[in-house]
Amino acid sequence: MSASVLHRPGDSAVHRLPAHVKIVAAFAAVLAVVATPREAVWAFGLDLAVLLAVWSVAGVPVGWFARRALIEVPFVLLAVLLPFVGGGPRTDVLGVAVSVEGTLAGWNILAKGTLGVLISLTLAATTGPGELLAGLRRLRVPRLFTTIASLMLRYAEVIVAEARRMRIARLCRGHDPRFLWQAAAVARGIGVLFLRSYERGERVHLAMLARGWTGALPVPAAPPVGPRRWLAGVSPAAVVAIGSGVALWLT
Structure with missing residues (x-):
């Protein structure tokens, strides 16, 4: 959820x-x-x-x-x-x-x-x-924790959307998740999704470094x-x- x-x-x-x-x-x-x-x-x-x-x-x-x-x-x-x-x-x-x-x-x-x-x-x-x-962040929670949580929130919906597209692609090719012997296709799909997510994370990290990433997200001033x-x-x-x-x- x-x-x-x-x-x-x-x-x-x-x-x-x-x-x-x-x-x-x-x-x-x-x-x-x-x-x-x-x-x-x-x-x-x-x-x-x-x-x-x-x-x-x-x-x-x-x-x-x-x-x-x-x-x-x-x-x-x-x-x-x-x-x-x-x-x-x-x-x-x-x-x-x-x-x-x-x-x-x-x-x-x-x-x-x-x-x-x-x-x-x-x-x-x-x-x-x-x-x-x-x-x-205002409560002084460790910066690494808030940074990881922020990136997870930003990209969780991206990964969910990609998993949904992969499922639709399997269904269009005759996949029926009701049959037990098709569990291997689901397992392979999860593995592919993991690899794609890992590669995307690497690309995003390199792009952040190229734009001057210092290890912390900017914190807007609050009254x-x-x-x-x-x-x-x-x-x-x-x-x-x-x-x-x-x-x-x-x-």
Whole structure:
């Protein structure tokens, strides 16, 4: 799933917040969710309510997030299985014996994993890929990492488009991916795509060096962020952190 698919352009107050403010807020919110005790169901409900409020301000429908949150389905399946395969004391639920510890562990994975995915999707939905990289640079993330990530974002769609053209060419020549014995053609196509991508990377690098590449992408100047915008950006994460702190204090 590419970054362009995850981004939903808009002009809301959430979209207009500086990227590095949203990155800090999302990171803090994820840490608070992870630190929340699994027994504090009310705290997870509070976290979801905060997310719903942010989505409402951003103007992004719940269904948009629900469709993209399907990426966590494998973890959901694991969480569903744990009550039945977990050890320790067991209890009856609707006539079925389930493990108490397994049920709590499954709920812990389901609640924290889902909230973590939704927080990440919220950041991606309201922040463009280029803005995310600029925000990481403002947060002093190592230059090599941001440079590699920037080039990957720029050329990921090029490689996907070339893979799509190669697939169409195979289909025009009688290729039918439904048959197992044609898997070799797919494997050869992947190898050719790798070689073409490698050669393109070499050509692009040589062209960049010829144009004075110094090893770092230019960073556009950005105005300083005042305390009011920082407060507006981290307020949702602060609510999540307060809920987590109260839950830890009560347990």
